[in-house]
Amino acid sequence: MKDIPEGCMKKRGILFTDRQQDTLTIAGLSLQERMIRTLQKAGISEIFLLPQQSEEAIASLQSTSGPVVCLTTSLLLDPRLIEEFLDFPAETTEGLLCVVPRREQPLFPLPAWSAPADDTVPLPLFLCPPPLLPLLVEALQQGVQSFPALFTYLQERTKIRPRPNEGRFWYWVRGPGDVKEAEDALFQTLVKETDSPITRLIARKISLRISRLLMSTPITPNQITLFCLGIGLIGAFLFTIPHPLAQIGGALLFLLSTILDGCDGEIARLKFLESRYGGWLDLLCDNVVHVGLFLGIAIGLYRQYQVPFYLLLGGLAVFGVVASVATVCYVTLRRKKGSGPFFTSVVNEEEAKRLKPGFHLLVKINDLLARRDFSYLLVLLALLRKMDWFLWGGAIGSNLFFFSLLGIYRWGRAL
CATH class of the missing domain: 1.20.120.1760 (CDP-alcohol phosphotransferase transmembrane (TM) domain)
Incomplete structure (x- = not known):
C-alpha cells in the first residue's frame, strides 16, 4: 500500500450486493437502499457496492486509513449496532466478526468459521481495523466478490475473533418469503x-x-x-x-x-x-x-x-x-x-x-x-x-x- 498521510482517517463500508434480493422492498425501501441509509446513519462516510465498485474501493483503501465495515445488503440492522462495532480499541490488530445467539432459523453460512463454545453464530458483519487494510486490498485485487469468499480469504491469513451483538436489532432476509416477517420485526422496534x-x-x-x-x-x-x-x-x-x-x-x-x-x-x-x-x-x-x-x-x-x-x-x-x-x-x-x-x-x-x-x-x-x-x-x-x-x-x-x-x-x- 501507499504511505497514508496522518489525519486521512475515514470510516468506510463495503456492501456485497445480491441482484436477486437487493430489489426486495422492506417497509418502503429496497434492501440495498435500506442498508446504505443504515450505514450513513451510523457515521460511515464512504460506501462501496461490490462487485460493481471494486476498483473505487481499492483506490480508497490505498489512499486513506481508517476502519472498514464489510457486510451484505441482505441484513436489517439497528445503526447503533454498527456504531458500537466501530467503537474498538485503537490497538486492535485482529478482524472482528459479529456473532449473535443461536436461533431456530438458519443463519448466514460461513463454512470457514469455527463456532465458539458459547453457542453463538455469525452475522455477515465484519470489521477490518486499519492494520488489516493491506490484506483487505489484496483480497479485492484477487477478485473476491462475496462476503463468504472475503471471510474465507481473511480467515486463512489472519486471526479473526468474535464480537457479540449487545442486544441490538438485526434480521437476515434470506428471500421473498422473509419480507413480511422482516417488516413485522422492524415495526416492533x-x-x-x-x-x-x-x-x-x-x-x-x-x-x-x-x-x-x-x-x-x-x-x-x-x-x-x-x-x-x-x-x-x-x-x-x-x-x-x-x-x-x-x-x-x-x-x-x-x-x-x-x-x-x-x-x-x-x-x-x-x-x-x-x-x-x-x-x-x-x-x-x-x-x-x-x-x-x-x-x-x-x-x-x-x-x-x-x-x-x-x-x-x-x-x-x-x-x-x-x-x-x-x-x-x-x-x-x-x-x-x-x-x-x-x-x-x-x-x-x-x-x-x-x-x-x-x-x-x-x-x-x-x-x-x-x-x-x-x-x-x-x-x-x-x-x-x-x-x-x-x-x-x-x-x-x-x-x-x-x-x-x-x-x-x-x-x-x-x-
Missing part, C-alpha cells in the same frame, strides 16, 4: 421503551397499523405532523361551541391527533427521514394544539356560563404550556445537535447522572405528564360534561410542570 402502558395498549397499535399503510406512499413525516396539527386545531375549535356533542367531537379529534402523531416518528425512523427540522416541527405543533385546546375549552365554558374566571384559567393553562415548551426548547438547543427525536425525557442519560438525590422521582413524574395520555381523560370528561375539571387540571398541571422543570434544571443540577 418502533415501540419505544418510554411508551406508557396505555400508549402501548391503544395508541401505538393503531399508529403502527396506519404507518404500515403509509410506508409505501410518498407521504412524508412532516406532512403527517401538519395533518395532526390541523385535526387538533379543528378539535380545539369545536370546544368553543357550548354544546355537549361539539365537545365530545372535539375530544375525539384531539385523541385522534395524538394517536396519528405517533405515525410521523414511525415513518421517519422506518425510512431514515429523521431531521432536526422535523423534530422541532413535531414539538412545536404538539404544543400549538395544546394552546388551542385550552383556549377553546376556556372560550366554550365562558360562552356557556358567562363566567370570566374560565378565561383566566385558560390563560394560566396557556402560560404553563408556553413556558414549559420554551424551557424545553432552550435546554434542547443546548444539548441536542443531531436529528430527532428531540424530546424523549426532561433529562438525558448524562444529565440524569448529575441529578441530586430526590430529583429522579420528579423527572419520572414529569415524563409521565409529558406523554399526552391526558387525551383519554379529556374524552371521559367530555362525556361527563365536566370540561371545567379538565381546565382546572390544565391550569394547575401545566404550571406545576413548568416550575418542576425549572427546579430540575436550576436546582437539580441537570445541566
Whole structure:
C-alpha cells in the first residue's frame, strides 16, 4: 500500500450486493437502499457496492486509513449496532466478526468459521481495523466478490475473533418469503421503551397499523405532523361551541391527533427521514394544539356560563404550556445537535447522572405528564360534561410542570 498521510482517517463500508434480493422492498425501501441509509446513519462516510465498485474501493483503501465495515445488503440492522462495532480499541490488530445467539432459523453460512463454545453464530458483519487494510486490498485485487469468499480469504491469513451483538436489532432476509416477517420485526422496534402502558395498549397499535399503510406512499413525516396539527386545531375549535356533542367531537379529534402523531416518528425512523427540522416541527405543533385546546375549552365554558374566571384559567393553562415548551426548547438547543427525536425525557442519560438525590422521582413524574395520555381523560370528561375539571387540571398541571422543570434544571443540577 501507499504511505497514508496522518489525519486521512475515514470510516468506510463495503456492501456485497445480491441482484436477486437487493430489489426486495422492506417497509418502503429496497434492501440495498435500506442498508446504505443504515450505514450513513451510523457515521460511515464512504460506501462501496461490490462487485460493481471494486476498483473505487481499492483506490480508497490505498489512499486513506481508517476502519472498514464489510457486510451484505441482505441484513436489517439497528445503526447503533454498527456504531458500537466501530467503537474498538485503537490497538486492535485482529478482524472482528459479529456473532449473535443461536436461533431456530438458519443463519448466514460461513463454512470457514469455527463456532465458539458459547453457542453463538455469525452475522455477515465484519470489521477490518486499519492494520488489516493491506490484506483487505489484496483480497479485492484477487477478485473476491462475496462476503463468504472475503471471510474465507481473511480467515486463512489472519486471526479473526468474535464480537457479540449487545442486544441490538438485526434480521437476515434470506428471500421473498422473509419480507413480511422482516417488516413485522422492524415495526416492533418502533415501540419505544418510554411508551406508557396505555400508549402501548391503544395508541401505538393503531399508529403502527396506519404507518404500515403509509410506508409505501410518498407521504412524508412532516406532512403527517401538519395533518395532526390541523385535526387538533379543528378539535380545539369545536370546544368553543357550548354544546355537549361539539365537545365530545372535539375530544375525539384531539385523541385522534395524538394517536396519528405517533405515525410521523414511525415513518421517519422506518425510512431514515429523521431531521432536526422535523423534530422541532413535531414539538412545536404538539404544543400549538395544546394552546388551542385550552383556549377553546376556556372560550366554550365562558360562552356557556358567562363566567370570566374560565378565561383566566385558560390563560394560566396557556402560560404553563408556553413556558414549559420554551424551557424545553432552550435546554434542547443546548444539548441536542443531531436529528430527532428531540424530546424523549426532561433529562438525558448524562444529565440524569448529575441529578441530586430526590430529583429522579420528579423527572419520572414529569415524563409521565409529558406523554399526552391526558387525551383519554379529556374524552371521559367530555362525556361527563365536566370540561371545567379538565381546565382546572390544565391550569394547575401545566404550571406545576413548568416550575418542576425549572427546579430540575436550576436546582437539580441537570445541566
